[in-house]
Amino acid sequence: MATTKTFISSVGAKSQGRYSYYKMLSEVRQGDLVKVKRGVYASPEQLADTMVDIDKLVPNGILCSFSAWSAYGLTTVIPQAFHVAVKRGRKITLPDFPTIELHYMTDKLMELGLTTKDINGYQVKIFDMERSVCDAIKFRNKIGQDVCSEVVNSYLKLPERNLTKLVDYAEKLRVKNTLNHYLEIAL
Known part of the structure; x- marks a missing residue:
């Protein structure tokens, strides 16, 4: 252990x-x-280390975006900062090191797909894999189509994927139609 x-x-x-x-x-x-x-x-x-104690640096922060995709092995892109989701409207003092990029979200979105994962010995709050894939689709214009495609395709190759949960999250995050396009191409 x-x-x-x-x-x-x-x-x-x-x-x-x-x-x-x-x-x-x-x-x-x-x-x-x-x-x-x-x-x-x-x-x-x-x-x-490649992971830090996120909860001490950003209390109630949740690892997301590039950091989550990297933690799940869904992308080959190495994050240049720790991407952390926080409740919209919070004032946070960030340290000079390590670099942390904040993503502000509503309470409802903060709860969707929240889980805890052991990463390099740290217990880190992180969005689950299906939520992370939906985030890649949702922000595909900001992150680039190539990164989005890589995340979706890597997820679809996994034997432990949960397509029912993925579609449910996609509906809640309003990206179901776009997800269906990716699924039609991949499957």
Whole structure:
């Protein structure tokens, strides 16, 4: 069983007692921990990893778009930033590193297809595979037809695909007609 990684927050260290808090401060002074943003710290090894503790950097943020497609192996495109969906109207202070690109959504869209996945030892909120495919179709003009086609075709090749769920999500996200065109061509 994989161990769950997490960034260290000053609030979390304080809640564990004075010793933990002062130990964290000592590790920051020695360079064993790096300040990611106010009240959030990580080891240099964690920052060099391909995944970070999204929930500490963007509370209630959900991995989406290029980051989700990459996590599911649906695209060969390497994300240049962590793509994170957040509730529309939220004010968020982002760290200088790593690069995070925010996607604002309504409450209704934030709940559709929400799941948790273990990625490199981090428990990350992420949209499920079918929702991610529908997002590729929905934003095909922004991301490019080639990326959209790659995501859809990669999904359709998977043995564990769930076409019923895919069509249901497509209907809710109002991309059912476009999805049907892709399905007609691929199947």
